[in-house]
Amino acid sequence: MSTTPIALNTYDDSAGLARALAAHVAEALRGRIARDGSASLAVSGGRTPVAFFEMLSGAPIDWSRVAVTLVDERWVPETSERSNAALVRRHLLQGPASAARFVPLYAGAATPEDGLAAATASVAALPAPFAAVVLGMGDDGHTASFFPGAETLAAAIDPSAPEALIAVRADAAGEPRITFTLPRLVSADTLVLHIEGMTKRAVLERACASGPVEDLPVRAILRARAPVDVMWCP
Numbered sequence: 001m002s003t004t005p006i007a008l009n010t011y012d013d014s015a016g017l018a019r020a021l022a023a024h025v026a027e028a029l030r031g032r033i034a035r036d037g038s039a040s041l042a043v044s045g046g047r048t049p050v051a052f053f054e055m056l057s058g059a060p061i062d063w064s065r066v067a068v069t070l071v072d073e074r075w076v077p078e079t080s081e082r083s084n085a086a087l088v089r090r091h092l093l094q095g096p097a098s099a100a101r102f103v104p105l106y107a108g109a110a111t112p113e114d115g116l117a118a119a120t121a122s123v124a125a126l127p128a129p130f131a132a133v134v135l136g137m138g139d140d141g142h143t144a145s146f147f148p149g150a151e152t153l154a155a156a157i158d159p160s161a162p163e164a165l166i167a168v169r170a171d172a173a174g175e176p177r178i179t180f181t182l183p184r185l186v187s188a189d190t191l192v193l194h195i196e197g198m199t200k201r202a203v204l205e206r207a208c209a210s211g212p213v214e215d216l217p218v219r220a221i222l223r224a225r226a227p228v229d230v231m232w233c234p
């Protein structure tokens with residue numbers, strides 16, 4: 001049976017992982033600033049990245065040259081506890097990192113379909129490709145908003161998707177969402193899949209085995225950029 005290779009880095013605990021991931025992302029940002037004068041970072045929402053955000057926010061980087069955005073957003077205002085933008089403002093854009101420019105994906109339109117053009121225009125000004133992309137993964141094998149069963153999944157994971165962003169609706173996603181498409185994510189200088197716990201490790205192992213991308217959409221990332229750097233702790 002064919003398997004997709006990954007580069008698995010294991011840490012003792014969340015704090016150690018967060019420290020190593022923050023150092024790795026900071027290095028990618030500094031490298032790009034040294035080369036091009038500016039750099040962009042796309043991060044995930046959810047529960048896993050909080051410790052990493054807090055560690056990265058204090059990193060010695062010229063944050064005034066960094067643009068931060070989200071790999072995906074739930075279509076809710078920042079007053080919602082489900083808002084990834086609110087999470088990033090609260091945990092990452094603090095201290096030294098408060099000097100970064102934040103480019104949110106949600107700007108108040110009623111639906112992600114309605115807000116797509118405005119979000120696409122905002123992200124068009126980001127330094128490209130991303131210096132760093134940090135992805136998470138759900139227990140259902142989604143990453144970013146590449147959800148099993150989403151109508152727009154095929155378009156979102158198309159390696160030659162012409163759009164930067166796409167609207168997503170899926171039962172498993174809860175609210176409607178917006179996500180960067182596969183080519184915008186996998187073209188990053190540095191890409192890390194950041195996961196914690198035995199359940200996600202087991203999902204990752206299944207994702208590395210052969211099988212349809214639609215069942216475990218994280219396969220789209222693993223296969224497009226093998227071997228993907230995975231940072232994991234139990």
Ligand SMILES: O=C(O)[C@H](O)[C@@H](O)[C@H](O)[C@H](O)COP(=O)(O)O
Binds near residue numbers: 046071138
């Ligand atoms: O908005 C989101 O939900 C995400 O960006 C998503 O892709 C996330 O990374 C995974 O769902 C993992 O989430 P947890 O870290 O909460 O398990």
